[in-house]
Amino acid sequence: MQAIDRLTIDSQLEHLQAEYVGTGHADLNRFGWAVNIQRDSYASYIGHYPLLSCFASAENESVGWERYNFMQKVLLPCGLPPEREGD
């Protein structure tokens, strides 16, 4: 009975994690955590126009270029992922 409960909780958690991108979980490694933070940050920069124009005026680029650049960085925000250990 208890085992089943744990199973359902696990699957529920899994479901939640799949639905809400960026929520952490117990097995999250340092890289995954950092990637999530970076992606959240980029999304926030893009969403807040004043922040975007702040970056644009610091780098002397256009706002459109900054937005595009941040979107591009979402792909690999922290460089290449580390080698999988163990398995």
Place this chain on the structure above:
Amino acid sequence: MYLYSLTLQRATGVVCAVNGSFVGGKTQEIVVARGKTLELLRPDEAGRIQILHSVEVFGAIRSLAQFRLTGSQKDYLVVGSDSGRLVILEYNVAAARFDKVHQETFGKSGCRRIVPGEYLAVDPKGRAVMVAACEKQKLVYVLNRDAAARLTISSPLEAHKSHVICYSVTGIDCGFDNPIFAAVELDYSEADLDPTGQAAADAQKHLTFYELDLGLNHVSRKWSEPVDNGANLLVTVPGGGDGPGGVLVCAENFVIYKNQGHPDVRAVIPRRDDLPAERGVLVVSAATHRQKSLFFFLLQTEYGDIFKVTLDHEGGERVKELKIKYFDTIPVTSAMCVLRTGFLFAASEFGNHALYQFQSIGDGPDVEASSTTLMETEEGFQPVFFQPRPLKNLLRIDQVESLMPIMDMKVTNLFEEETPQVFTLCGRGPRSSLRILRPGLAISEMAVSQLPGTPSAVWTVKKNVNDEFDAYIVVSFTNATLVLSIGETVEEVSDSGFLDTTPSLAVSLLGEDSLMQVHPNGIRHIREDGRINEWKTPGKKTIVKVGSNRQQVVIALSGGELIYFEMDITGQLMEVEKHEMPGDVACLDIAPVPEGRQRSRFLAVGSYDNTIRILSLDPDDCMQILSVQSVSSPPESLLLLEVKASTGGEDGADHPASVFLNAGLQNGVLFRTVVDMVTGQLSDTRSRFLGLKPPKLFSAMVRGRQAMLCLSSRPWLGYIHQGRFLLTPLSYETLEYASSFSSDQCAEGVVAVAGEALRVFTIERLGETFNETVIPLRYTPRKFVLVPKKKHLVIIESDQGAFTAQEREENKKVFFEATGIGENGTANNGDQMENGGGDNDEEKDPLSDEQYGYPKAVSDKWVSCIRVLDPRTGETTSILELQDNEAAFSVCTVNFHDKEHGTLLAVGTAKGLQFLPRKSLIGGFIHIYRFIDDGKGLELLHKTQVDGVPLALCQFQGRLLAGIGPVLRLYELGKKRLLRKCENKLFPNTIMSIHTYRDRIYVGDIQESFHYCKYRRDENQLYVFADDSVPRWLTAAHHIDFDTVAGADKFGNIFFARLPQDVSDEIEEDPTGGKIKWEQGKLNGAPNKVEEIVQFHIGDVVTCLQKASLIPGGGECLIYGTVMGSLGAMLPFTSREDVDFFSHLEMHIRQEHPPLCGRDHMAYRSAYFPVKDVIDGDLCEQFPSLTPDLQRKIADELDRTPGEILKKLEDIRNKII
């Protein structure tokens, strides 16, 4: 401490804009989102942008889209914001506001990664709307109408895909087939798992079509195909009979036409000649022009060049050729709108917005890239080059000022005027400027003409009621009257019938078509046919004051006798009644005859015994005193101002008709009170100090409504704007007497006399708080200081990735020689290097940088200059261009101990600064300059190398404190360089601000909030005794008092940090100053922590803070300026009662009138930290725009009347500005 936060100048930058017919009918309007305000704009007939409506939504607007249901005449507006809701708005013309038609919740609030709101796309036929997030989520709502033709919206249909980044979405024009949305997507799931980097390198963007099956009510991925990896923007191509359908994919360097089942048609975007090879060309904004048989696209690149894209499809569905032709160059925009009337509205991302008129649609010869001539070589596609040229197809006809971005600001009364000026550094690169803001409305002077002698009064009269324009200007002198007729020119006439040998007291139109002149000895009534009736004063009495309207005239004779005349049916002026006042009459006024009535009921009489009486003019109780009001000082001038009942109109919310009695008192106070329409009782009095001279009141017309001009030591205008009465100063000199003026050149002007001159002017940009004087600058301004005593400004400007002025001049010369265009200006003239502000510069300078932007250099190249400027003349007295890739970042004035040099200027610079991939620099320097030529010039004393960027400099006890990276260092002036005296290296990241007060030093860290330091002279030690427990990414800081500093962070919050009183006392009393605790070093940071006593989310990056007062004698408040170009103030409350009142008012408005775009007000103001002790004045000021019922309801809850609440709001605003 409780604060009242009020936006003084709403944001001037534009985030996004759409055009459509929101009012309905033939006209086209533009809706712009300015961060947190939504505005409806319309160019008027003269091509000037007018603001129809402006509303603060308390949320970040991220995207806008407009759609129209088939067969409807009016467009709806869809707003994507940070509210986690989709909001559909409709403009309600009658009430002049946006009405929320639908509000659909789909996610959490905030700008999150997977919560939609960033992108919006609508089906061109208005059947569906897609709202998408940066990642994963896309929702489709089906739009329809019900039996009553109301808009309906379905529940959302999901089109999610995990691990997919979305770059752009748009609706495909496919006629009345199932709606299709296109998106540029990138799947990152494999790149995240592949440590070799192969998957990331192979990651491919796809163009995906999502089809909404209206029958099945389901969204499916219909088609997906790889697309150029530089793709960033989609533009809908007209389809369904009007064109081939499909999309234009704008990518880095390319524009590609794509459609399902159609081969790609690709063309390169032409490049500027001087662009470094490694830089791409990216399209940042797009607009489509669509007519019945013709369509084309205007695409603007990140450098400002606009290209016209046309498709050759020969009526069929196949696209044979895609042509990209250079069109024109205008400053980079965040949005462009092509209006049907032939205008292009360009919302600049930085600096002023502009309205252009199309001169042609780019049919002439120009550089063109085409898909058919596309050449592929081994290095890729062959680029096409072009040179930007002056505007050919567009003509700028109007500008809308934008302060965006405000980089630095200081409030000071440098010019010794009545109110302080706000000096702001605005703009970026070639469009940067110093703007001097003065509270008040801008005026534009139309004519100034000298008169013989000093006039005492001026009037304008029409010849007939039905005339549109005034016929005469009548000027009275001490012993004569001058009559000027208004026509093509204004000239003196003698056949007007006016008596010109006597001064006049009043001149006006009487009845339908007769004129009246009142002079000290009588009334002269000039009939339309030229007959003249004179009424002479009895005995030796003279007329002293007159009040009149079209039907009634009241005169006051010396001694205090009032005589009342009325016009009878035959057009004769008949004496009706006499009344003896107790003493001399100081002033009197009659309200205009209300529409549909015989006469106005009230006469207001002011006496020297400090009273104002309201007398009745009704036949049954004629000259009875209805009410008496005593005032603080004898009244000088009276004006009864009737506010017509309105249920909205162009500008107004609902308000019932009312009559206001305005009185200008001799002590300079304007006194306003409401007159009861029936009984004549006075109630609800308000007073406001206007200036040192007794205000004289005149009626004027503003936007077709009666308004009031008050002439004190400066002129003021009282008018109704968006349902609210505003009393605003005019930025103009002192005037003696004024009258409204209307001619075919200026519909609503004012004619006034001042000194010996007659002035005609119009009032501009109603509703604005400030007007500005612009002084152009060369590079992005960073900071500035005021040089005390000399009253000069020293501005530091620096730009990354640009060429110096000399290099640009040389390049330009080479270019002009090569192309053979004669350069009219003298190239060596220093002024040429500045950015011209006026229109004529375009002719003078064939390639003004203001329009075309600076050519791009490699990104690690810096240009910078130090400028000394005299703000009074706007003249630059000295400019030092820094050499060798150095850029200035901080500046301060400093008086060193030895006093040998007096005031010196310290400038912190960095050489070869690079931000990416990692912040690095060759070296930092602190330059010390001496002022020469009476402060007009600078001379380098010496330059000291330091090991980081000196971002903060400050004088401290006759020495210089510098924040260099994480090091706080104290310098002494030496002969050859600065001498290190003491330092503290323990700051967490980078010091960005230093303020000092007594022996305390308040250091702001760029990432870790404030640190309070002390300097111990005997031990020569700098140590931190308190810091903040919250990480704050500071962008601005200002010292408030001994224990308190105010700061603003990168995420748009303002906060006050205060050292608790007991800790502060302890530190001051402790002989070691808390040093022992610090030395223990056990407490992870400083031994004491400051408390954050105020928290408020502004919603905009605040770049500068200052404690200042904007009105003479007003309390000090905290003024801030933001990146989006808005200015605001936070005023501390002085009484607990006010705090209670406003917090309750705020609470009720929050409940009864939730923000328009669906963001919860409280959640918005607490976006990062829970709001603390700040009352949102912007929300409270929405009270007048509520419906009268709601106003009454809220007022009842507060045990007050709506009038009292309005008065409170007005009062608190008057305390600030």
